[in-house]
Amino acid sequence: MAAADELAFHEFEEASNLLAETPDAATTSGSDQLTPQGHVAVAVDSGGSYGAEEEAEESDRTALLQEEKQQPGFWTFGYYQSFFDVDTSQVLDRIRGSLLPRPGHNFVRHHLRNQPDLYGPFWICATLAFVLAVTGNLTLVLAQRRDPSIHYSPQFHKVTVAGITIYCYVWLVPLALWGFLRWRKGVRERVGPYTFLETVCVYGYSLFVFIPTVVLWLIPVPWLQWLLGVLALSLSGASLVFTLWPVVREDTSLVAAVLLSTVVLLHALLAVGCKFYFFQPLPLEHLAPPLQATSLPPDVLLPLTPGAKTT
Structure with missing residues (x-):
């Protein structure tokens, strides 16, 4: 201390x-x-x-x-929830992109931006199927008003037919196209396909133009109906061709031409098939049966007309 x-x-x-x-x-x-x-x-x-x-x-x-x-597996609901995570502005931008196709404007690169969604294609297909069925029934109602001999009965099966046709088209055709492009990538390395969901998204949004077209098909003017159908098919087909061209242009010219022609042909078959099935003004079951000659019993005497001679 x-x-x-x-x-x-x-x-x-x-x-x-x-x-x-x-x-x-x-x-x-x-x-x-x-x-x-x-x-x-x-x-x-x-x-x-x-x-x-x-x-x-x-x-x-x-x-x-x-x-x-910790990303969820594809068998869980959370995995598919990400494909519906889009807002209204994104959906409207993609609809505008499908309605206004132009050369050099790639729908996948400029609008999807590697973020495909299933929300827009799902509701576009559902709306188109519902509108097809409703307008198809309204066509018969309008035909009955013009011709009272036509008997109208509600055809609810058209909703099922329209839904199955459109959803199968939007899923099966892109699946076949994606598989073919994957196979061509193995043959020619420079051919690079889009993903399957991107292809489905392109096809789904390309059908939006047919929704207002189907509503306008209620106008009972055949030449106007065909003109609107050709215009809608041109816009929708051009959107598909301009989107697929950057993928197939590296392939041979024959394969590219055949592939794009097949895509447009299948699109045209869908449009023409819907036109003939849902918008036929007079169904075949309502046609009057042809007159048939009937034989009369021998004891039945026909009335004589003036000037007729009897034997």
Whole structure:
């Protein structure tokens, strides 16, 4: 205890002597000593903040990696939920892109941007099937008003026929096209197909133009109906051709021509088939049966007409 007291008193005495001899220097040295200590403290604090930021970035990376590892499987509902995660502006932009096709404008690259959705194609197909069935029944109602001999009865089976036809077309044709392009990629390495969902999305949005066309087919003017059908088929087919051309142009000219011609032909068959099935003004079952000659019994006498001779 005595040694500690002597040591403390010695330090105090040495400091007092220094302050007494040179007060200015002592004041300056004290400030100089405090200033570096302050800088050291700031440096330590700044280093601690940098370390905290790095730790935060590392924690963010770890969270992202954990999210990527925890992606749901394709058999779960969460896996398909991402394909319906679109807003109204995105859907409207993709509809406009399908209605206004132009050369050099790729629907997949400019509108889908590697984020295909099933929300738009699903509701476009459902709306088209419903509108086809309703307008097909309304066509018979209008035909009955013009010709009372036509008997109208609601045909609810047209909803089922329209739904099965359209959904099978939007899923099976893109599946066959995607499989063919995958096979051609193995033959020619420069041929790169779109993904299956991107192909389905292109076909789904390409059918939107037929919704207003089907409504306008209620106008009972045959040449106008065919004109509207050809216009809708041209816009929809052009959207498909301009989208598929960047994929097939690296293939041989024969394969590209046959593939694009098949795509347009199947599209035309869908449009023409819907026109003839849902919009026939007079169904075959309502046609009047032809008159048939009937034989009369021998004991039935026909009335004589004036001027007729009897034997």
